[in-house]
Amino acid sequence: xxxxxERIRAATRAAADTVPPDSVPPLELPEGGPARxxxxxxxxxxxxxxxxxxxxxAATAMIVIAVSVVAVSRTTRTTAAAPEPTAAGPxxxxxxxxxxxYVASGQVPPYYVAITSxxxxxxxxxxxxxxxxxxGKTLATITPSVPGGTxxxxxxxxxxxxxxxDEQHWVQPESSANQSFQARTFYLVRLxxxxxxxxxxxxxxxxxAGAMMTGFALSPDGxxxxxxxxxxxxxxxxxxxxxxxxxxxxxxxxxxxxDGTIGAGPDDARSLSWTADGRTLAFDWTVAGPGVSPxxxxxxxxASRTAVTLVNQPAPSPSVSxxxxxxxxxxxxxxxxxxxxxxxxxxxxxxxxxxxxxxxADTNQQESTPASGGVSLRRGAVTAFYxxxxxxxxxxxxLGHWSFGNVGALAVxxxxxxxxxxxxxxxxxxxxxxxxxxxxxxxxxxxxxxxASVSPDSxxx
Amino acid sequence: MxxxxxxxxxxxxxxxxxPAEAVTALYRAHALGxxxxxxxxxxxxxxxxxVVQEAFCGLYRRWHSLSDSGKxxxxxxxxxxxxxxxxxxxxxxxxxxxxxxxxxxxxxxxPGESAESAAxxxxxxxxxxxAIRRLPARQREVLVLRFYLDLDEAEIAASMRISxxxxxxxxxxxxxxxxxxxxxxx
Numbered sequence: 192x193x194x195x196x197e198r199i200r201a202a203t204r205a206a207a208d209t210v211p212p213d214s215v216p217p218l219e220l221p222e223g224g225p226a227r228x229x230x231x232x233x234x235x236x237x238x239x240x241x242x243x244x245x246x247x248x249a250a251t252a253m254i255v256i257a258v259s260v261v262a263v264s265r266t267t268r269t270t271a272a273a274p275e276p277t278a279a280g281p282x283x284x285x286x287x288x289x290x291x292x293y294v295a296s297g298q299v300p301p302y303y304v305a306i307t308s309x310x311x312x313x314x315x316x317x318x319x320x321x322x323x324x325x326x327g328k329t330l331a332t333i334t335p336s337v338p339g340g341t342x343x344x345x346x347x348x349x350x351x352x353x354x355x356x357d358e359q360h361w362v363q364p365e366s367s368a369n370q371s372f373q374a375r376t377f378y379l380v381r382l383x384x385x386x387x388x389x390x391x392x393x394x395x396x397x398x399x400a401g402a403m404m405t406g407f408a409l410s411p412d413g414x415x416x417x418x419x420x421x422x423x424x425x426x427x428x429x430x431x432x433x434x435x436x437x438x439x440x441x442x443x444x445x446x447x448x449x450d451g452t453i454g455a456g457p458d459d460a461r462s463l464s465w466t467a468d469g470r471t472l473a474f475d476w477t478v479a480g481p482g483v484s485p486x487x488x489x490x491x492x493x494a495s496r497t498a499v500t501l502v503n504q505p506a507p508s509p510s511v512s513x514x515x516x517x518x519x520x521x522x523x524x525x526x527x528x529x530x531x532x533x534x535x536x537x538x539x540x541x542x543x544x545x546x547x548x549x550x551x552a553d554t555n556q557q558e559s560t561p562a563s564g565g566v567s568l569r570r571g572a573v574t575a576f577y578x579x580x581x582x583x584x585x586x587x588x589x590l591g592h593w594s595f596g597n598v599g600a601l602a603v604x605x606x607x608x609x610x611x612x613x614x615x616x617x618x619x620x621x622x623x624x625x626x627x628x629x630x631x632x633x634x635x636x637x638x639x640x641x642x643a644s645v646s647p648d649s650x651x652x
Numbered sequence: 653m654x655x656x657x658x659x660x661x662x663x664x665x666x667x668x669x670x671p672a673e674a675v676t677a678l679y680r681a682h683a684l685g686x687x688x689x690x691x692x693x694x695x696x697x698x699x700x701x702x703v704v705q706e707a708f709c710g711l712y713r714r715w716h717s718l719s720d721s722g723k724x725x726x727x728x729x730x731x732x733x734x735x736x737x738x739x740x741x742x743x744x745x746x747x748x749x750x751x752x753x754x755x756x757x758x759x760x761x762x763p764g765e766s767a768e769s770a771a772x773x774x775x776x777x778x779x780x781x782x783a784i785r786r787l788p789a790r791q792r793e794v795l796v797l798r799f800y801l802d803l804d805e806a807e808i809a810a811s812m813r814i815s816x817x818x819x820x821x822x823x824x825x826x827x828x829x830x831x832x833x834x835x836x837x838x
Binding site for chain 2: 600
């Protein structure tokens with residue numbers, strides 16, 4: 192058992208135990224009974240802490256409205272705003288053309304690189320495999336450069352031939368050390384025309400032990416590497432996030448930093464995305480720091496979502512600057528009971544015109560089972576791959592707007608986009624851990640690529 | 653190990669036509685566990701009790717529009733989580749900074765924490781709780797739901813209305829950040 196997990200369990204248990212079992216106050220329900228349309232409730236409390244109850248109650252009411260999307264029946268949603276044309280209800284998934292036609296026409300890259308391991312990836316070091324998009328056939332295996340190493344992430348250039356691998360020292364599962372904070376070294380690997388890898392070339396930059404890398408992306412021309420890092424500066428600035436831009440040929444580095452977070456977590460190879468001209472690097476940016484309040488409402492992700500472009504002016508540049516691409520993605524108005532909300536790691540399309548986010552909502556339903564007298568949960572989902580104008584922030588269209596009757600994980604993610612966002616490689620939910628495939632409009636073509644439980648671990652095209 | 657199973661048993665069946673009785677029965681069965689959950693989140697017993705009261709009042713007000721009573725516990729647990737988030741946001745707004753910047757307070761120690769509660773918690777546990785409360789809201793919530801309530805990924809996802817993948821990544825990020833705050837070896 193991990194030491195820190197034991198410490199959390201013990202500490203939270205100790206805090207909870209300060210509430211004795213016999214000390215629960217009686218419930219004070221409001222007089223007059225429940226009502227269908229009451230929005231506010233004021234307690235008739237005369238206690239000292241009543242001073243902050245009114246704003247707390249108001250804020251809670253605002254939040255509960257969002258929660259009610261899950262728990263309240265359809266009849267309470269009849270006053271929902273009229274849907275935009277692109278926000279109509281989910282359609283049915285239709286089978287797309289074979290993957291081979293996408294590859295043959297050059298619409299989708301022929302190869303990808305995935306991270307895999309022998310057995311449970313939490314218990315075994317990982318390595319990289321080069322696989323064919325159409326067949327999933329493994330063309331080559333790239334093992335860590337040194338014994339005891341593990342390859343934890345990969346990023347690709349636009350030529351589908353150049354990849355950068357992120358390698359660390361492997362931490363044994365029984366160790367109390369944290370894998371995420373091990374030092375990182377980077378290797379450039381070039382594939383031949385047949386997908387065979389050349390010898391790994393060690394790059395000059397690295398991330399020292401103690402820092403956590405939450406994103407990295409090789410530029411389309413393969414000349415620059417962007418790395419998102421939470422530096423080991425916890426005593427001075429807990430929320431500091433840096434984006435470091437390395438020019439591979441010269442080894443020069445530009446750094447942009449601010450208080451906030453990028454990426455879904457350690458080794459997230461989806462959190463940064465480049466435009467094809469290499470002038471814009473986009474990422475989801477959640478602001479943090481002193482005086483910054485968490486966003487209100489139930490739609491935490493969408494409300495906190497701000498796409499930011501990091502613009503690197505023509506070299507040589509003394510510094511880089513970041514500017515909001517647009518202030519925030521607005522939730523999509525929809526009559527649906529379960530409204531898909533954007534998950535982490537939106538990407539910018541290579542032509543720079545569109546921000547694509549993968550959105551999902553659950554549509555869980557309890558079903559009675561008369562034979563046993565009990566109920567069972569039937570997990571459903573609605574997906575949408577919303578595409579927003581990178582200039583105006585307005586919703587342009589929704590691809591893959593589908594309803595699923597029975598799913599395992601709420602797995603969605605956008606892994607790759609063609610230049611304008613009309614063809615995507617993405618993850619959709621299934622009865623298991625999800626399915627990787629090609630999305631074009633409402634057509635879906637499944638691929639053999641493995642869907643990892645965390646989308647950042649899925650293949651890189 | 654489901655250590656809190658006795659605090660949060662399955663919802664008792666209740667007729668939707670008797671909302672006061674059903675909500676009261678639900679409160680009797682779950683109030684202790686939910687107040688403890690809020691205390692873990694907030695470190696403040698009076699605030700925790702108010703959050704739970706408000707959550708059950710909200711459930712009562714919306715009882716007629718509840719599509720099925722089996723979802724009542726999930727509903728009220730989400731309300732408690734949101735209520736805690738609101739209290740913490742208000743605290744932070746009043747202090748103009750994170751927990752550690754509050755006038756007269758130390759990092760992670762809420763202003764309303766009673767001397768009795770403080771005396772009952774060891775220095776080791778206080779250090780961990782302080783670090784947990786310094787985390788961003790979503791990270792703090794997944795840790796408490798995962799390691800205090802022993803909820804699985806699907807249950808956490810439902811309570812927080814986020815995907816299972818996000819639960820997993822947020823947990824990973826939270827553990828990493830907490831490790832740094834606590835000086836765990838990297």
